Amino acid sequence: MSTGISRMVTDSIVVTKRNLIRMRRLPEAIFFNSVQPVMFVLLFRYVFGGAINTGGEYVNFLIPGILVQTSLFGGAGTAIGLNEDMGKGIIDRFRSLPMARSAVLTGRILADVARNVFVVLLMLAVGTAVGFRFNNGFFPAIAAIAVLLLFGMAFSWMFALVGLSVKTAESAQIASFLPVFPLTFAASTFVPLDSMPGWLQVFARNQPVSHAVNAVRKLTQGSAVQGINLAAEVWLTLAWSGGITIVFATLAIRKYRKVD
Amino acid sequence: MGFVNYRGRVIIVNSSPAPGTPMIEVSGITKAFGSTKALTGVSLTVERGTVLGLLGPNGAGKTTLVRILATLMHPDSGTARINGIDVLAEPQRARGLIGLAGQYAAVDELLTGRENLEMVGRLYGLSRTDSAARANETLERLTLTEAADRPVKTYSGGMRRRLDLGASLVGRPIVLILDEPTTGLDPRTRSELWQFITDLVAQGTTVLLTTQYLEEADVLADRIVVLDRGGIIAEGTADELKAKQGGDVVDVKPVDPDNIPRIAELLSDIAGQPQIDVRTGRVLVPVGDLRGVDVLTTVARMISDSGIELDDLAIRRPSLDDVFLALTGHAAEQTDGGTGATDEETAPSTKRASRRSKRTERAA
């Protein structure tokens, strides 16, 4: 058993390292992944922001939403990467090796977490440039980043399942964006929930993205935002992350193991 | 022979099964994809330290069998054992024994050759230093040292293929499974790879390789299994298969391919049943028990009487190509019409013989 676990850890690290090398050699991928959220920041900060009333500084409302959205979208890399590996026979090679079966997936997801660290820091820098400020001290800010990474990782498992299930990298890309769009837009990401029609508010208020956004907002802004129960939002975010991880990790690992 | 270094511990792998058991035993394997029957009950064995050539045209089921043996796919029925280990029941143990080079090179384009090999070595359970040493050694053996630290995307097709083979070797597997290892390689690289595989076998590795090149099976394989439409249609050594063909053949090539059916018709009563090779535009007449020279003269006379103009007329030993044609009714290579295999069939057979004997000497 213990050799099994140490094997799992070593193999996951080996695969993570491989994926990080790939990212380093393909910096365009991270660049283009970052351009999109930067555009969102500029668009909402300077175009739509003036029309959105949040009761406080809109930029401090916006950036936590952008951070959650970015951590989610980053996981699409898992779907596309895994799918490409399948198409190129790399997954077949892994499957024919006496390695830990789950390591191909955990290695992929850990690499995405590492990438998310980079992207989150980048978006914080961009946010700061357009006026975003931490108003709640250092440790809550660190906690906010931890929540972001955990939440993003949970969704990476969902993207892993998507990547293993579709036939081409293009469909992997599209299939990843499909669930992410309604989740990030029908949420408190960019606008206050009470500006939405009642039926939509019910969905928006209770779905995981809103909880994550609220948790990050409260952790970074403290008493500057009203009406958010910090403990409840953090716990709900952690619970959702745990639930999503358990469900989708199980499905993805089963899918990976299933020899066709 | 047969030591495997598993996470620093040396395990003698072939101590468990009786020395007499074959290294690979496949029995009654069937596999269907929807209504396509890819394998229809394939059984074969490969003895320790020998090479089995799995020969067959496109779609014969070669890759399907390879994938089942490499634990990538479950058959619908049947069993497969490697070194006595049931591949279906204990896939993880089986994986520790095999090295697979699939039909298409499965190497990471963005990693360097060295990084690729080191990664695979680590995933076989080698320590960091061991996998680095193995990678070095493998790169050297495959003459990739110069390109070792370049990303694979800068490699030529042949270099990729070699690296892919290298990846199947870093774990020092006792069984090597190669799916069309030399497809798409130039003749020189191909014969280098042949030499390389021959050396591995001399050191005790057991090899199952699929190929569409009959010459390849002829040069490398101790035994050949011919697969067509999911079933085995012939097996034996290259010589046995050629003998089945019935001695020498008279090879007739008209200038105008339209005359082929007429020639076959004309010559149908002289000796064996004439066979038409559409791809090369020839009619082959097996000599059977008759004297080759007699058949040749009769053929020459009849053709000249008929007024058909000939490009070539010869008596020769049957090649595996002819055997394949006789067995399946179609030529081995259907797709690209590449003539590599047949042209090289005329390579001096002494070279082949010396390669063979070198191998047996070393294995002894």
Ligand SMILES: Nc1ncnc2c1ncn2[C@@H]1O[C@H](COP(=O)(O)OP(=O)(O)OP(=O)(O)O)[C@@H](O)[C@H]1O
């Ligand atoms: N995943 C699959 N789904 C559906 N059909 C398949 C699949 N894999 C193989 N087949 C079919 O099974 C048959 C055998 O295929 P296989 O790939 O084993 O042939 P092969 O001998 O390797 O051919 P080639 O020389 O072209 O590589 C073919 O008819 C092929 O179309």
Ligand SMILES: [Mg+2]
């Ligand atoms: Mg094939």
